[in-house]
Amino acid sequence: MLRRIPLSIPSVGDAEAKNLLHCIETNFVSSVGPFVSSFEERVVQTAGAHRGISTSSGTTALHLALVTLGIKPGSLVIVPTYTFVATANAVSQCGAMPWFMDISEDSWTLCPESLKDSLDRETIRKDSKIIHKESGREVSAILAVYTLGSIPQMDEINEVAREYKLPVIADAACALGATYKDRQIGELAPLSTFSFNGNKTITTGAGGMLVGNDSTLLDRARHLATTGRVGTEYDHDVPAFNYRMSNIQAAVGCAQLDKLSDFLQAKARIRSRYDEALAHLDVELFPNPQWCKNTYWFSGVVLKNNDVAMVCQKLKEVGIEARGFWKPMHLQKAYSESPTSLTGIADKLWSRVLTLPCSTSLNVEDQDYVISQLSQILESR
Numbered sequence: 402m403l404r405r406i407p408l409s410i411p412s413v414g415d416a417e418a419k420n421l422l423h424c425i426e427t428n429f430v431s432s433v434g435p436f437v438s439s440f441e442e443r444v445v446q447t448a449g450a451h452r453g454i455s456t457s458s459g460t461t462a463l464h465l466a467l468v469t470l471g472i473k474p475g476s477l478v479i480v481p482t483y484t485f486v487a488t489a490n491a492v493s494q495c496g497a498m499p500w501f502m503d504i505s506e507d508s509w510t511l512c513p514e515s516l517k518d519s520l521d522r523e524t525i526r527k528d529s530k531i532i533h534k535e536s537g538r539e540v541s542a543i544l545a546v547y548t549l550g551s552i553p554q555m556d557e558i559n560e561v562a563r564e565y566k567l568p569v570i571a572d573a574a575c576a577l578g579a580t581y582k583d584r585q586i587g588e589l590a591p592l593s594t595f596s597f598n599g600n601k602t603i604t605t606g607a608g609g610m611l612v613g614n615d616s617t618l619l620d621r622a623r624h625l626a627t628t629g630r631v632g633t634e635y636d637h638d639v640p641a642f643n644y645r646m647s648n649i650q651a652a653v654g655c656a657q658l659d660k661l662s663d664f665l666q667a668k669a670r671i672r673s674r675y676d677e678a679l680a681h682l683d684v685e686l687f688p689n690p691q692w693c694k695n696t697y698w699f700s701g702v703v704l705k706n707n708d709v710a711m712v713c714q715k716l717k718e719v720g721i722e723a724r725g726f727w728k729p730m731h732l733q734k735a736y737s738e739s740p741t742s743l744t745g746i747a748d749k750l751w752s753r754v755l756t757l758p759c760s761t762s763l764n765v766e767d768q769d770y771v772i773s774q775l776s777q778i779l780e781s782r
């Protein structure tokens with residue numbers, strides 16, 4: 402029988418089932434419940450933040466973060482072009498527009514030099530505002546993305562942010578468990594967001610979280626994440642979102658958190674096995690910047706040519722699911738109006754990235770099968 406090795410599937414079992422049953426037995430199935438508070442506390446602790454607000458997805462956590470920081474409609478938010486579309490969508494949801502910048506080759510994350518250079522050359526200060534000269538729009542924030550669980554050079558990015566008095570938001574969607582220069586990631590930005598979608602390292606089915614250290618900001622975020630209610634009756638002082646996570650989702654999340662360190666170890670093991678076994682081929686390896694502890698969310702290789710579709714097809718024929726990866730935002734129809742300041746790194750990279758099976762449940766035999774099949778395909782070209 403042909404093997405079937407999926408790209409990345411969740412690993413759930415008895416512990417999740419037990420927690421779910423607990424929700425039913427106690428009748429806590431909605432947006433309030435013991436699992437929600439426990440999940441928030443534990444994620445906050447893992448991230449090294451003070452407080453957290455669980456949300457319905459990583460995208461809603463990002464949108465909530467942007468609105469909480471007062472990002473104005475019509476303004477520009479700096480976003481690395483190499484990201485998942487959700488990052489840009491969240492900016493768009495608050496009426497702002499992404500300003501796409503490029504990544505560093507050694508981390509696939511927002512390049513601090515290019516960030517500074519673009520702000521220096523392409524903006525002017527006017528009444529304490531930073532104005533993008535070409536569009537006339539105000540620049541309102543920097544959104545850094547922790548690509549694949551690698552942390553950008555946040556010290557340098559924060560330095561630029563201070564110079565320009567811009568708030569930084571971290572899209573840490575797949576970076577729970579990462580550290581930066583031995584510091585926890587919760588302290589790297591005023592607000593950071595996680596995703597617990599099914600393909601992330603730990604999942605709640607669908608879900609996310611906003612974490613931070615400033616109580617005023619977090620109070621505001623909590624208010625917006627619910628219904629903007631004041632008092633105990635039907636009084637509401639702001640239009641709000643109802644982005645809450647349910648106790649059922651958090652029940653799955655709590656069981657998953659117990660396995661986080663095992664999952665992270667599995668992801669690291671999978672990455673290093675691919676790196677060791679595939680390095681001799683005519684490919685580049687995924688980055689592993691030395692200044693951070695990576696979560697290795699996805700693994701794979703960068704091909705020398707744009708043969709990703711052909712390689713995926715050949716792998717599919719032998720039961721292996723592989724895929725390309727993110728198409729940069731500046732190439733998306735949805736964001737064709739957005740300003741760009743690019744160095745060409747994302748353009749040169751994206752169409753050559755091949756992601757390989759990396760579920761936390763992937764066993765050594767199956768990974769070796771992937772390695773030998775991929776080696777055959779690449780060596781026979």
Ligand SMILES: *Cc1c(COP(=O)(O)O)cnc(C)c1O
Nearest residue numbers: 458459460485487574596597598
């Ligand atoms: C997964 C992901 C998101 C979105 O999370 P959802 O929970 O799917 O909304 C946002 N940004 C990045 C970088 C992601 O990888």
